[in-house]
Amino acid sequence: MRIIVIGAGPAGSTAAETAAGLGAEVILVERRMEIGSPVQCGGFIPEASELRDLLPDARLPETLVEIPERFILNRTRVQRLYAPSGRSAEFPVAGRCVDRRGFDRYLAHRAARAGAQLIVGTEADVRGQSVWVKGRREGLIDADVVIGADGPASAVARAIGAVQRDEPGICLEYEMVDVDIDRDAAEMYFGDRWAPGGYAWIIPLGDDIANVGVGVRRSYIRGEIDLPGILRRFVEEHPHAGELLRKGETVAVMRGIVPAGGMPDIIQSGRFLLAGDAAGHVMATSGGGVPLAMVAGRIAGEVAAAHDLDVYTSRIERELGAPLRGSVMIRRIVDKAMRSDRSMDVVFSLLDPMTMKDIQRGRLPAPLERLRSMFTP
Ligand SMILES: Cc1cc2nc3c(=O)[nH]c(=O)nc-3n(C[C@H](O)[C@H](O)[C@H](O)COP(=O)(O)OP(=O)(O)OC[C@H]3O[C@@H](n4cnc5c(N)ncnc54)[C@H](O)[C@@H]3O)c2cc1C
Known part of the structure; x- marks a missing residue:
């Protein structure tokens, strides 16, 4: 079983570590010369206790639960x-508050130690059913599974016709x-x-x-x-x-x-899977995507190693579906308030702080639940 993972961000490195740990042959291709740099992140990752509440159905990778202290710059x-x-x-x-550059490299180190082959400074492109690479390595790479963990402007998503909503x-x-x-x-x-x-x-x-x-x-x-x-x-x-x-x-x-519009209609097609930003795995209310990318990467690595690709979408749906859909629905409601500062101020004055926390976690307060059907994609 040969798997190519495109993109060594949190989704890709987690997928690569998981699949290699399960015995698959894994190639992790990253177009940047230096994994994790330049940083494109605020570095905010909730503590594991908060994440269990935010993503109650998800099995959190150990690397997300226990981030080594050397990468934690501050706690809020x-x-x-x-x-x-x-x-x-x-x-x-x-x-x-995490040093993303160090953290991304740590995740890539773990993937390598689990047996994944890393190729940095190399860009992947999907043409038809084939993956071609250019850079420090050139040519066609044959693989049974392709995991597109190539971020918000994903070439893999484009190739399989996955269109980001919103x-x-x-x-x-x-x-x-x-x-x-x-x-x-x-x-x-x-x-x-x-x-x-x-x-x-x-x-x-x-x-x-x-x-x-x-x-x-x-x-x-x-x-x-x-x-x-x-x-x-x-x-x-x-x-x-x-x-x-x-x-x-x-x-x-x-x-x-x-990408703050939730998951596209397709996140798997044939031997191609999408994980992380490439699949819209981002909380639409906050823009926070690292925890979801790592959960999705773990699932992608598991189904790829087992070559059980047809279950990918339902596994993602089971672990991440509800919070993702809830956050998109709430963002659409907040969007209406955001059309004017006055209405935003009114909404703000009506909500108590714990309701605000629920809203940010993609949960509607009970009295507003009946609005759900109007905004659910
Ligand atoms: C300004 C900003 C602030 C943010 N702040 C936070 C925050 O505080 N907390 C939080 O949780 N989230 C935050 N996010 C979101 C978070 O950064 C992403 O959700 C997260 O990085 C997604 O991980 P990923 O692995 O899916 O994608 P990425 O981290 O984007 O990794 C994708 C990787 O793929 C590589 N790649 C792309 N195309 C190719 C190709 N064709 N071939 C080879 N390699 C390729 C890229 O170089 C990159 O290394 C922020 C985002 C932005 C833009």
């Missing part, structure tokens, strides 16, 4: 949300130093002026360092998208965040897209 206690009006609310969320979030993030942030809190800021169609965030990385970013959506912006201008405005002018970030200096700039 709460999540704090700011409405467009500036009013804030917070709820408890135990979070790990428009993606477009993100820009700075790693900033000399900022005066609350190390205990991961913060989200809403408002048309700061993040049209999305939110801005501050994720504390320990000491006086933080990831500060903004995610927006095209349809909420008139004219050209000036992402640097939007993030600069948030950093310099937000009445609260601007104070915290006033003295900050930027040491890294990161960009990326977040």
